Amino acid sequence: MSHFASPMTILMVEDNALQRRVLEAQLQPLGHRLLVAANGEEALACLKAGGPGPDMVIMDVVMPSLDGFKACESIKADPATADIPVLVLTALSRDAKDRSYAAGADDFIRKPANTLLLQVRVQTHLRIRTLSLRTGPLAPARPKVVVASANAMVLTQVQNHFGKDQATYFEAQGESQTRAQILAHQPDLLVLDTDLSEGSAQALAMALHQSKELTNLPILLMHDPGELETWSRLQEPVADALEKPLVAPETRRRVALLARLAHLQKLVGQA
Template sequence: MSDHSLYSERQTILVVDDTPDNIALLSTLLKDRYKVRAANNGERALAIAAGQPRPDLILLDIMMPGMDGYEVCERLKIDPHTADIPVIFLTAKVQVEDEEFGLHLGAVDYITKPISPPIVLARVETHLTLKRARQFLQDRNAYLEAEVWRRSREVMAIQEVTIMAMASLAETRDNATGNHIRRTQHYVRVLAQHLRHHPRFTAALNDETIELLFKSAPLHDIGKVGIPDRILLKPGRLTPDEFEIMKTHAALGRDAIAAAERYLDTPDSFLRFAREIAYSHQEKWDGSGYPEGLWGEQIPLSARLMAVADVYDALISRRIYKPALPHEQAVAMIREGRDQHFDPDIVDAFLECAEQFRTIAARFADDEQVWRHTLEQVEAALSDETIVLGGDTGAR
């Protein structure tokens, strides 16, 4: 190995002393092991410490004219660029209170003059070793934090892909609902964010929960993949028997998501809200909904949020079995459903956020070409069916 490479790998020691003889003595002592730089006053020491490359350790005299060593140390520790540089005081002061004050300012050690060469070399090497260890731990922690962030992003991406892949199954059955699932997830997030500081909901709604609710919302109708086309796409009133079949989509959706969760083998999977929403978003606050006739807070919060989002969007959207209603009329109908269909506090939040709902609806408006294509699909799928025209008997 060349002398140059040996020199370049050496750590740098800054010697600060106003006496040339002391600088010469320390430089001679250290030069065979370290790269040595020198400053004969505090201002020069601060300039060198702030420059590049920064010293790895500073040997600092206390009694200097102008800026003494205490002030130099204090200013080094205030500056975030130099705060981590170990400082060892070199001084003729031998009082305990002097040493205590220096350590209080941030120095790592205190060596009295006249110096003992073996002690100086031992103390310098000890503190450089400690600094290397601290730097290693800092670098390791930074690496681990970056790795955790990277893996968290991977997990989030897997969650999003999994949910959207499952949601796309329902969308392939009914193309007209493609933007519906996008609108409803944004509605749910708006409601949850608005309610997060409400006394009834603050314990349940935090950033993580709201993000999972947003991701889970697209799966609310995943169970409709199991509903026959003659019922799902029927452009007229469902018979009582057909409506009973339609209602099974809640259990079908829950079971499909539960099956996916079993493969995850975790006690509290990211799909838990999706399972709740799929199964319970057709329940009503007064107990008149399905599939179990739950009422009030028996209904999971995730499903209560989705109920408002889903009904509002169903009202303002054109479907094969109904025309679209104006925003104002949809808002009025949600208001009328307070304490009956919907959680009253969630309705109040909806009324305060109604303009945000209108904005979301406009942003993700249905494509007319997709709508016409859907009608063609319906006509093809039901060409051999006898269709009874009229109003729908229940929410789909």
């Protein structure tokens, strides 16, 4: 992919052979090297094998020997592997998301994973890892965020969920107003609702991605359930996706992730 000078390495930790093949088919188009571990113990052995290790881990949690929660805790407790992003991918319901984040996971997706969502999350975490290795520790940054939605309540929700004092927000209702706000304020990221008062969210995302000046602008796509399938061929312009109705912890996590990406891109660009 264009964001990487060379392919990166993803460790897939999954005990079910069919699920491994599904995951491999979803990830192969990204062009990265894929490694496989059948359980948590094999994953930890792979990470401690020496030499260049994986750049990211995609972890199931229900596995024999050592489950994914404990494996994730071990990865994050070891200074040598703590900075490797871990994405938990599981069909386990109930409190699986909370338990994953409590174990130190960087991200969480329920099975069956939407291919576009999985691909954009993987690409974003790998981009952040690549940039982090070049910049070192991050200083706090207050991002500028354009929120584009036909629903004025969405801006209020994003502000309340991420924090009114944590960012500077600009509102837009349609495609033309969004373009104007981006040109006027040069935001760090765009929160783009598929519901706009005029124009097309897809056309806008493609146009921004094809613009030399704005191709790296992180876009967080807000969509209705089932709507993401219509974006299946548009993974490049989108850095993350968030299903409506918005839930505070997830909105905060998604905006924070892309704010971090934007800040790293700016630091590397200034270096």
